[in-house]
Every structure is written in C-alpha cells, then in structure tokens.
Amino acid sequence: MPPVVREEPARDQAPGVSVAVLRELQSLQGTGDQILDALVPRARLLQLEAGQQLLRRGEPNLRVYIVVSGLLRVELDDSPLAHIERGETVGELSLLAGSAATATVAAEERTQLLVLDEETFWWLAESSHEFSVGLLVRLAKRLRSNNDAVQENIALRRQFEQAALSDPLTGFRNRRWLDQTLPRIIQRHLHASEPLCIAMMDIDHFKQVNDAYGHAAGDAVLLQVGRLVRANLRPADFAARVGGEEFVLVFPQTSMPGAISAAERLREAIAGAAFDYDGGALPQVTVSLGLVELERSANPLELLARADGALYAAKQSGRNRTEWPGRDGSGPKLNPDR
Incomplete structure (x- = not known):
C-alpha cells in the first residue's frame, strides 16, 4: 500500500492560487472576495501524484482539502466508493466528528489540493454563510451516497462470500x-x-x-x-x-x-x-x-x-x-x- 503523503511545511501563502481561481471552485462559490483574499495567506497547496494517498482509513485527520485540479478516489477495503472532483471537499467528516478517517482517499491522477487546517476551516465556516450552507448540503448528499455505496458493497461482499462457499456446478456447499x-x-x-x-x-x-x-x-x-x-x-x-x-x-x-x-x-x-x-x-x-x-x-x-x-x-x-x-x-x- 503506498505511504500516506507527508505534507510540506505551511507557507506564508498558497503560491499560484488566486482569488479568481478560488471563486470558481464549487465549495467556495458565493463566498465574498474579501473573505477569499483573507483565505489565500491562510491556506496552502498540496500536490499528489497518481496513486499517492491523502487519507488512510482509521488514521486521524484534522484538515479539510479542496480539490483545485485533478481527481481523488475514495476506497473502502480496496473497493472504490466514489470520486471527488475539482471544487469538492474531503476530510470534513472526520474533522467535524473528531474521529479517524472513515475511508481511504488517494489521487486517481495528478491532483492539486487547497489545504485548510482546523483553525482555518472553522474561520471560513464562521466567516462565509455560503460556504457553511454549501458544506451542509454536500455533507448530506455524501452521507446518503456513501451509505448507498456501503450497502451495495456489503451486498456484493455477501454475494462473493456465498459464491466462495458454494460449488458452481451443483449449487451444493463446497x-x-x-x-x-x-x-x-x-x-x-x-x-x-x-x-x-x-x-x-x-x-x-x-x-x-x-x-x-x-x-x-x-x-x-x-x-x-x-x-x-x-x-x-x-x-x-x-x-x-x-x-x-x-x-x-x-x-x-x-x-x-x-x-x-x-x-x-x-x-x-x-x-x-x-x-x-x-x-x-x-x-x-x-x-x-x-x-x-x-x-x-x-x-x-x-x-x-x-x-x-x-x-x-x-x-x-x-x-x-x-x-x-x-x-x-x-x-x-x-x-x-x-
């Protein structure tokens, strides 16, 4: 299993990220330019190569990541659950719950992320009503989607287990x-x-x-x-x-x-x-x-x-x-x- 990516030390600002780029991201749409201006020096960039892990299931996480470019893959027990695209966020569930990551997240392709530490995340949530409302909507959708995916995964696993314990010709146990x-x-x-x-x-x-x-x-x-x-x-x-x-x-x-x-x-x-x-x-x-x-x-x-x-x-x-x-x-x- 590839190692979890170790982030570089925080910089004074996120080089290459402008207010115009942030404004286009789905999770930040509706957030005022004044808040985005203040966000630039607080946040930083992280780049993942294809296959590198961002989060690992069961390990602690205290950051929220916004996909600036590229694509992330969410996995549960090595089975793909979902993809996180440009403008979407990941990590907020474990940060809000104060718990370990509930799934493994890795880069499907070369991906650039905006990293919000816990303090920056809560500052943004308190400063931008639009960000908070959008976050709640995305969380509700993700929870629903993840629950459906988990249930489907469980059903598939049961089918595989049943098949592994049965003789395919006669249908008897093996x-x-x-x-x-x-x-x-x-x-x-x-x-x-x-x-x-x-x-x-x-x-x-x-x-x-x-x-x-x-x-x-x-x-x-x-x-x-x-x-x-x-x-x-x-x-x-x-x-x-x-x-x-x-x-x-x-x-x-x-x-x-x-x-x-x-x-x-x-x-x-x-x-x-x-x-x-x-x-x-x-x-x-x-x-x-x-x-x-x-x-x-x-x-x-x-x-x-x-x-x-x-x-x-x-x-x-x-x-x-x-x-x-x-x-x-x-x-x-x-x-x-x-």
Whole structure:
C-alpha cells in the first residue's frame, strides 16, 4: 500500500492560487472576495501524484482539502466508493466528528489540493454563510451516497462470500464451507448431547463416464446426482461437494439407525434412476457411501477420516453399497421410519 503523503511545511501563502481561481471552485462559490483574499495567506497547496494517498482509513485527520485540479478516489477495503472532483471537499467528516478517517482517499491522477487546517476551516465556516450552507448540503448528499455505496458493497461482499462457499456446478456447499462449518456443527451437537452422523459419498466408476462420454456428460451426471440428493434428504440435512465426484452428507440430530436408512434410501434412488446426456442414455450410475456417527472425543478431521475409511470399505466390497462400523456384526440396523 503506498505511504500516506507527508505534507510540506505551511507557507506564508498558497503560491499560484488566486482569488479568481478560488471563486470558481464549487465549495467556495458565493463566498465574498474579501473573505477569499483573507483565505489565500491562510491556506496552502498540496500536490499528489497518481496513486499517492491523502487519507488512510482509521488514521486521524484534522484538515479539510479542496480539490483545485485533478481527481481523488475514495476506497473502502480496496473497493472504490466514489470520486471527488475539482471544487469538492474531503476530510470534513472526520474533522467535524473528531474521529479517524472513515475511508481511504488517494489521487486517481495528478491532483492539486487547497489545504485548510482546523483553525482555518472553522474561520471560513464562521466567516462565509455560503460556504457553511454549501458544506451542509454536500455533507448530506455524501452521507446518503456513501451509505448507498456501503450497502451495495456489503451486498456484493455477501454475494462473493456465498459464491466462495458454494460449488458452481451443483449449487451444493463446497470444501471451504465444510471446513468452516463442520467444527461448529460438531460442537453444537456435543454441547447438546445430540447424535450426529456423517457420510462420505462417491460416484462409482465416475472416471469411466468422463473417459467414454466426455466431461460434459460427467457434469450432467453430477447435476442429476445432485437433484437426487436434494430430493432424498431432509431440509435439515446438509450436502457438500468436496471433490470431483465426492460428497459429504451431514445428518444433524440423527443417530446411526436413522442415518443408515437415509443413506440407503438415497443410494437406492440413484441406482434406480435413468441417467442421460444430450438426448442419449448413459450407463447405470451408482454410489458408495461410508457412514459414521459422532463420538465424544471426535474432531472434524477424525470424523471425516473415519467416514472416508468406511467409504473405502464400501468400494472394496463391490461398490453400490453403504458401509458403517459393525455392519456385518452387531451394529445398528436400518430404521424404516427415517
């Protein structure tokens, strides 16, 4: 980030600035020549090159700047908010509030500024009714404009954050969302002593579909699997696509028997569905699932590793299958009511 411009020591007058030039500036229009004559020796000039900063958000400011020539850019979190043109002022909000600058201001191009220190600013405001009224009008407009820009910026940021946490193809949450959210889900269930199950699901022989029919056909399979997942999970359940053909299913407030029933219902729905692409039928698509239940000592990485191990067992057992701890022994049975 470019350094804040350090101003030169104040001079006895602002060289190159005449009453005629000041009279043309929007913020000083209507101010009498006598006041402008007295302003010239009180004010001074500051010149910025393109890209140099005038104000930095969060840093103190006790000056008001009037743009004599050039253009300033107002930024919030590196996002442009507005531009300040010739004759307009900047810095008055922080000076009036006695607070730090609320945004960063930098030169869009080579810019010349008239600098009013705090004492000069208040002298001008008391001496010129026109300057004071114009300042109030500009402040009201700027506050309104800044508020609209901030709200738009917040909305855009939320959209970007939403996009960053979602898989663009299926619309499911992605791995980043899972990494951020699963620890909170686990802690909530542990705190409430409620059951929680996680399933790792993988589309069987997905690479063969891509190799034989192309990646567009593979995307069509992913979309159709996604629709079947949505149709067969409860509204309270979560699904995240965490790899090419790999998904994580989260079953909140669900013990192992209920999760087994949910996983098997989904597996059977996918195995029984007809898949197609571009008007032609595709081979049967099946999925394998590895299902585990939350334990008191588990953390997200351990839970996902156990689910991945169960998924591997399902693949090794022939695919199109759901595996869970104790399936072939004294483990939980299916719950037909889930």
